[in-house]
Amino acid sequence: MDVAVIGAGPVGLMLAAELRLGGAGVVVLDRRAAPDERPRANGLGGRIVEQLDHRGLLDRFRAEAAFAGPFPGFPFGPVPLDFRGLDSPMRGLMLQQPRMEALLAARATELGAEIRRGHELLDLGTVRGPDGPYRLEARYLVGCDGAHSRARELAGIGFPGTTDDELMRLGHFRGDLALFTTMPGVERGWNRRPGGRVLVTSLTPGVVIAGVREVAPEPPGEPTLGEFRDAVRRVLGTDLPLEEPLWLSRTVSSARLAEHYRAGRVFLAGDAAHLFPAGGSSLNVGLLDAVNLGWKLAAVVRGASPESLLDSYHAERHPVAARTLTQTRVQALLDRLTGEDGDALRTLFGELAALPQATRHLAGLLRDSDELPYVPDLPLTVGGRATRVAEVMRAARPVLFDFADRADLREAAGPDVKIVTAGCPDAPADALFVRPDGVVVFSGDDPAALREAMTAPGR
Numbered sequence: 001m002d003v004a005v006i007g008a009g010p011v012g013l014m015l016a017a018e019l020r021l022g023g024a025g026v027v028v029l030d031r032r033a034a035p036d037e038r039p040r041a042n043g044l045g046g047r048i049v050e051q052l053d054h055r056g057l058l059d060r061f062r063a064e065a066a067f068a069g070p071f072p073g074f075p076f077g078p079v080p081l082d083f084r085g086l087d088s089p090m091r092g093l094m095l096q097q098p099r100m101e102a103l104l105a106a107r108a109t110e111l112g113a114e115i116r117r118g119h120e121l122l123d124l125g126t127v128r129g130p131d132g133p134y135r136l137e138a139r140y141l142v143g144c145d146g147a148h149s150r151a152r153e154l155a156g157i158g159f160p161g162t163t164d165d166e167l168m169r170l171g172h173f174r175g176d177l178a179l180f181t182t183m184p185g186v187e188r189g190w191n192r193r194p195g196g197r198v199l200v201t202s203l204t205p206g207v208v209i210a211g212v213r214e215v216a217p218e219p220p221g222e223p224t225l226g227e228f229r230d231a232v233r234r235v236l237g238t239d240l241p242l243e244e245p246l247w248l249s250r251t252v253s254s255a256r257l258a259e260h261y262r263a264g265r266v267f268l269a270g271d272a273a274h275l276f277p278a279g280g281s282s283l284n285v286g287l288l289d290a291v292n293l294g295w296k297l298a299a300v301v302r303g304a305s306p307e308s309l310l311d312s313y314h315a316e317r318h319p320v321a322a323r324t325l326t327q328t329r330v331q332a333l334l335d336r337l338t339g340e341d342g343d344a345l346r347t348l349f350g351e352l353a354a355l356p357q358a359t360r361h362l363a364g365l366l367r368d369s370d371e372l373p374y375v376p377d378l379p380l381t382v383g384g385r386a387t388r389v390a391e392v393m394r395a396a397r398p399v400l401f402d403f404a405d406r407a408d409l410r411e412a413a414g415p416d417v418k419i420v421t422a423g424c425p426d427a428p429a430d431a432l433f434v435r436p437d438g439v440v441v442f443s444g445d446d447p448a449a450l451r452e453a454m455t456a457p458g459r
């Protein structure tokens, strides 16, 4: 087997599809016997949405999404940001994580990935399946096995950072939100009290989402309704009409970043590589790890690129997670600071964040925190047919866009490159050379410079 992906969460499934598109053989192993149906992330935003478009997946996601389009705003922790004045909107979609995983699993399977559920990685060469342990032979192994990654541990990769002392209880309950928000002193959203915060909101009629954050040790066992109600009473000073839980969870947030994304033949992606202490970014960053790594592993497996290409995965994605860690730590701090000091910090930060340049900066961080140049979705004419860059990228191949019918540039692009001679009124240069993950490696008109770009590390 070329690549074993450990974990059939969203990141492992996305990676499996990318590897298959690139021509690598892949098996995905997950210790869970069935997909995880717990609600977790509610949506995606920023560059991953453009990337889904590049893979022809956006229509499938949009068809099931409660919302798809430019986000009019986004919460930066407790501070609402207004994106309506931005020159480049942040695209987003609202879809529950189990549905995203089902769509990604269908895609990976369609492309020929084998998904084995009920198979647990024990050590780097052994898996325990339903019929007992067996040897795992794979040239590369990618740990997409979440926060407590066994692959990370086995590869000896450190995971420094901090773990919060606040416990977050979250639940979905059958009920009417109006029963909660008409109670005296209870508002939709987070309700701050000296001992913590209580959330009441709803995304679906008839289902109330409630949460409680307080400094407390994590009790043993599964979360219970009684424990949830006690925590609400402690923090809010009163009871909420919480009945019929559909789902209860308890989490402690962490801020951690793997020291290396690669140790020999083992790579990390998604939560196995980074944990962010505020919501809204984890899945976007994790899925983009998969898009960055997938084509590189596939190109090396096919023999089209040297092994050294694989080092660019850490070089490119580790700084993105480091920047995301910084901005999510700030979100968590803004959220957490209590009393008059906290109120003052949130007020002033909110005023600063409303300045156009600051809003643009924060939107850029939320979009992906990535400084690589990505190809814009230019309108094109190819062979008399109107198309877009995103449609050309569907095959996940390196592409030379030749906008000036330049045989010398086409020749300089070399083998293993899809050449697209296209009309483009907004062409930024005679030619663009774009990696399968949408990164522009060359923009210009000089064949010698193109040849040089083709041999650069990370090409």
Ligand SMILES: Cc1cc2nc3c(=O)[nH]c(=O)nc-3n(C[C@H](O)[C@H](O)[C@H](O)COP(=O)(O)OP(=O)(O)OC[C@H]3O[C@@H](n4cnc5c(N)ncnc54)[C@H](O)[C@@H]3O)c2cc1C
Residues within 6 Å of the ligand: 006, 007, 008, 009, 010, 011, 012, 029, 030, 031, 032, 036, 039, 040, 041, 042, 043, 097, 119, 120, 121, 122, 144, 145, 146, 147, 149, 150, 151, 170, 249, 251, 269, 270, 271, 272, 279, 280, 281, 282, 283, 284, 286
């Ligand atoms: C309550 C909650 C709310 C959240 N809200 C948001 C949000 O709003 N926005 C956001 O972006 N993110 C959110 N997240 C985080 C998001 O769910 C994660 O970032 C995402 O699931 C990470 O995907 P992953 O594929 O990296 O890992 P996971 O989804 O954790 O998948 C890892 C998989 O690996 C498998 N596995 C583990 N160990 C082994 C082993 N030894 N052998 C085989 N398989 C193994 C597991 O069974 C699991 O299926 C939330 C998380 C929680 C818990």
